[in-house]
Amino acid sequence: MQFTKWHGLGNDFVIVNGMKEHIADYQKQALAICDRNFGIGADGLVVLLPSAIADFKMRIFNSDGSEADMCGNATRCVARYLYENGLINKTVITLDTLAGIITPELVFKDGVLQTVKVNMGEPRLRPVEIPVVGSYEEPIVNMPLTVEGETFTITCVSMGNPHCVIFVNDISKINIAHIGPKIETHSLFPKKTNVEFIQVLNRQTIRMRVWERGAGITKACGTGASAALVASVLNKHTDRQATVKLDGGDLLIEWADNNHIYKSGPAVEVFRGEYLL
Structure with a gap:
């Protein structure tokens, strides 16, 4: 399985293009892949899939195998991964997550990427x-x-x-x-x-x-x-x-x-x- 390893301020992820690679059991593989002694080592496994309502679907599995609703650091990594690997040519990207549609934006200055800005949506206080x-x-x-x-x-x-x-x-x-x-x-x-x-x-x-x-x-x-x-x-x-x-x-x-x-x-x-x- 082809993968790429990313981090956002040390919060690290293994990203897999689920449209090319097949993972039979996400939870089981997250446990194995994220193990820092016997696997690649990461805080989470991120799988990218097609979406009917956004540019891509993003599924995130924690190192204990549980599925996360959303992750801001993973979102920034995914946005840059998609853009730099030619999977999308837009700098504003929509991602379908369990928490809803998340919109990261790649911010450039003089052709150089400065930062990735993510609209995290509205906080819920109820x-x-x-x-x-x-x-x-x-x-x-x-x-x-x-x-x-x-x-x-x-x-x-x-x-x-x-x-x-x-x-x-x-x-x-x-x-x-x-x-x-x-x-x-x-x-x-x-x-x-x-x-x-x-x-x-x-x-x-x-x-x-x-x-x-x-x-x-x-x-x-x-x-x-x-x-x-x-x-x-x-x-x-x-x-x-x-x-x-x-x-x-x-x-x-x-x-x-x-x-x-x-x-x-x-x-x-x-x-x-x-x-x-």
């Missing part, structure tokens, strides 16, 4: 849409959640996938590997959740570390960064445009007047190869 268990009617903003005797204040956002955003004073003191999976699988979240820990640096800058649903600690998360900005604005910590500093680098996130989130950042191809199924 608890039933995230989803969150309980009879909550209003958005969950700065609500206490106790996990193993420790109380966190959480803000919940969906960017097509669920996010639980937590503001902390010192992000370096958070044991993400321990507390991340506890919150991910908390009974409050029937479909589990991504967990973002945020330290506010100033009105235009936040520091974020993430425990991704189905993948664990990753160096970046595009939907997470988008949810983090939404939560920061709702909690009056930042302006509607800010730089999100992740372990793998920086993303520029804007919550525009049309209520859509726009995310800009890099996408890098690492290598190509043939995976022996």
Whole structure:
């Protein structure tokens, strides 16, 4: 099977052209391919397929075999992959995902690619849409959640996938590997959740570390960064445009007047190869 390996700020993916390559069991192959010792190694497997409603269909499988609704970093990588491999000649691309139609744009200056900007759509704040268990009617903003005797204040956002955003004073003191999976699988979240820990640096800058649903600690998360900005604005910590500093680098996130989130950042191809199924 021919594949190509990409990353967006260290959040890495194996991309496969599903219109040429056949994968019998996506979940099983994601587990094998993403294994960093016995496979290629990645946070996720991305399969590109035909779509009746968009330019292409994008399916994303986490390293634990579960299917993700959407992934912002994978979207940037896919957009550049499609353009540079001649699969599309447009710089604005539509992708059919489980979270709906996502529209990445390749931004050039003097013929050189500067960044990939993704319209992430509108944030969903109604608890039933995230989803969150309980009879909550209003958005969950700065609500206490106790996990193993420790109380966190959480803000919940969906960017097509669920996010639980937590503001902390010192992000370096958070044991993400321990507390991340506890919150991910908390009974409050029937479909589990991504967990973002945020330290506010100033009105235009936040520091974020993430425990991704189905993948664990990753160096970046595009939907997470988008949810983090939404939560920061709702909690009056930042302006509607800010730089999100992740372990793998920086993303520029804007919550525009049309209520859509726009995310800009890099996408890098690492290598190509043939995976022996």
